[in-house]
Amino acid sequence: MNKEDFNEGLIGFLNASPTPFHATKNMSMMFENAGFKRLIEKEKWELQEGQKYYVTRNDSSVIAFTYPKKEKNYVMVGAHTDSPNLKLKPNPIIKEHGVVKFGVEPYGGLLLNPWFDRDLSLAGKVSYLDANDEIQETLIDVKKSIATIPSLAIHLDEMANKERTVNKQTDISPVLTTDDDFEFDEFIKWQLSKLDILDVKALYASELSFYDTQDASFVGLHDDFIASARLDNLLSCYVGMLSICSVEADKPMLFIASDHEEVGSDSSSGAGGSFLENTLKRMFSDYDEYMNMIRTSILISADNAHAIHPNYPSKHDKEHAPKINAGVVIKINANQRYASNSTTISRFMNSASLLDEKLQNFVTRSDMGCGSTIGPITATRLGIETIDVGLPTLGMHSIRELCGRDDAHSLYKILVAFKN
Template identity: 45%
Template sequence: MTHAIADSRVPALLDFLSSSPTPWHATASMAQRLEQAGYRRLSETSSWQLAPGERAYVTRNDSSLIAFQLPKGDTSLSSLRMIGAHTDSPCLRLKPNPAQASQGWLTLGVETYGGVLLSTWFDRDLGLAGRVQVRHVDGRRETLLLTVMRPFACVPSLAIHLDRDVNSGRAINAQTQMSAVVMQLGEEAGTPAEAFNTLLIELIEEQHGVRVADVVDFELGLHDLQPAAQSGLKGELITSARLDNLLSCFVGLEALLEADGGQGALFVTTDHEEVGSASACGAQGPFLADVLKRINHYVGLDSEEGYQCLVQRSLMISCDNAHAVHPNFADKHDAGHGPKLNAGPVIKVNANQRYATNSTTAGLFREMCREQDVPVQTFVSRADMGCGSTIGPITASEVGVPTLDVGLPQWGMHSIRETSGSADVAMLIKVLIAFCNREQLD
């Protein structure tokens, strides 16, 4: 029997995926990794003092992050090699007043975040995660991460005996059929709202060791508790929640950390891509441009013209997973553009600018893949099907930087559990390291 595909990075990837149930958790994990590698945390509310060879990062909303390295020694910053991804994934988010009583059970009302593949959420062990703002007994308010990594809730399906046509196709109503069942209510529980508030206070105490006076507000969602895994008979697959797009976050961060530091490089991960990116910390917001302008200022290019020159000499590689051809649904792909798992990174192309790739940016990426002996694939949607989008076109529109869209192929995009190829991870990292180290971007 052939041995399983081995890659020293896979265990770290699996740990990152499993421990990042929300954008806030993913950002905190990446920040910790950066600090362990010697990156300095900057604050947007303070003045920045940068130096040659500087390695630093900054976050916004605790859910978006930008890390950058300036050239070492006397090398001036003339361009930046940018890698972009997003931290959010489709999921079920709790409503502000989620607690309900139904047939003697405490259930939680949810709203869908992004394009959730709803059927995959039934009958799973679900945890609870996000951030909460609490009031301590002394009146002080604080924001805390909440991470419930044990079975907290489930969304039970309806028996086929009560819905004989379910396998013939049935629409799922997110308002009435996706509430999460949490616990059986007793007489001592009080109202559903009181029961849920008490439960949150207990969960916070369990994790943080402090009994808070009240939960002022929260942003919480449900998440699958099955850990990420390397699967397949020969270890060919990575299966996990949130591969779209934490896989790209991991790949981009690894490339930045393994770069030689000789060139200017920047890694940006933004929130809210799955819902349009229109926020202060999304790709359509000013976060990236704000950081670029501050870098431009502190490296002595403090003019609008200098900023425009820096942007136009740079290149953004937007990394977001691509649709791999499915063994059971091969007809959903254009016959000449069906990326396969473990066959290399994918250049994503769309004539209507749903992806930002053009022949110039794609040509450079193909050249880098050739130089690194990495195979490269191309994805184009069928002409009779719609096409998704990424942060690529948004970043190109907002900042003006030349951009292309690439990604690793995957199955089951937006499912509660997605699948990618384990061999593809190292291939894209290898190309992105070469990109970060590349002297010329033309």
């Protein structure tokens, strides 16, 4: 796939995936179109060699894999479906001072200031009781800009440009309407009715998140960049999804996109949970065969990397400061916050060099903290050789992030051609 088609598809995927639920649904549809057969965890599996399969958990994590007849030394690609956002509280309605507001809770380590004065919509999963007294679940996406978080005028905050702080409880409630008769349940039922779901006896629970309605787009004098919400880490999800859809069924490859990475991965559908291990043990029921597969495979953990910020270069180690559109980043940390080691780095470098693809190294400043990824978590749980890589990004964890138009396509080419 050429770079132009690749990036157009990326923008479409970003716009269609406002939550992990939507991202997982979109990837599942892509797998179906590429000939992958769906598996259900609670059912018995009858795997056939030479076929391709996918399975989801919690509607927010997905695994896709080939099942070759001969080789079993897998190239695994790991990413995560979640991004920092504002999640709706269970009892969200606040009516005061002439407006109706929504109570929200920050999810993950998000930059709060960029959420002010943006056009916001709402999406996620809703559970309800239908006319047959059965619990059903469905995804909704309001799409329309229904709320905003207005900034406090500078006349009322003389320190705004000096030391602006944000209180997570009182300062970030999105303003919805001046209609004091607004009822949340009726609003949700209205959204369900637009999906032709009319038999709602009772609304139960929901997992809904606000998102910026501005579409992903090319930015820059020569369209140098791609700007979008949720680049961390839908960018890697798209690359991993497209990579496994581009290889033949006889190449041992697996892709996993897990939820809840931004809050530590400790959940049934997170990388700290059992999803991947359960799947692999069903693929390889013989323990010796399973261990042989683990010790001959490699996991490529793909999560965005910090590009050097041109206005804050002192925040980076100048010898390990990746640039946008200068190649995929290998992430290294002596304290094992990243799982890369000399063995896995060498294998990745070799595969990239065969394609003439550029690589960069990232090491955080020794006097600054370092984020982590699913890489060390999965390596610890499975005992699989792992490398952490990423695509250079600016504005990470903001409501709108920035990446290069070249780097994701470069990683895609490396993954498709990777020789294990």
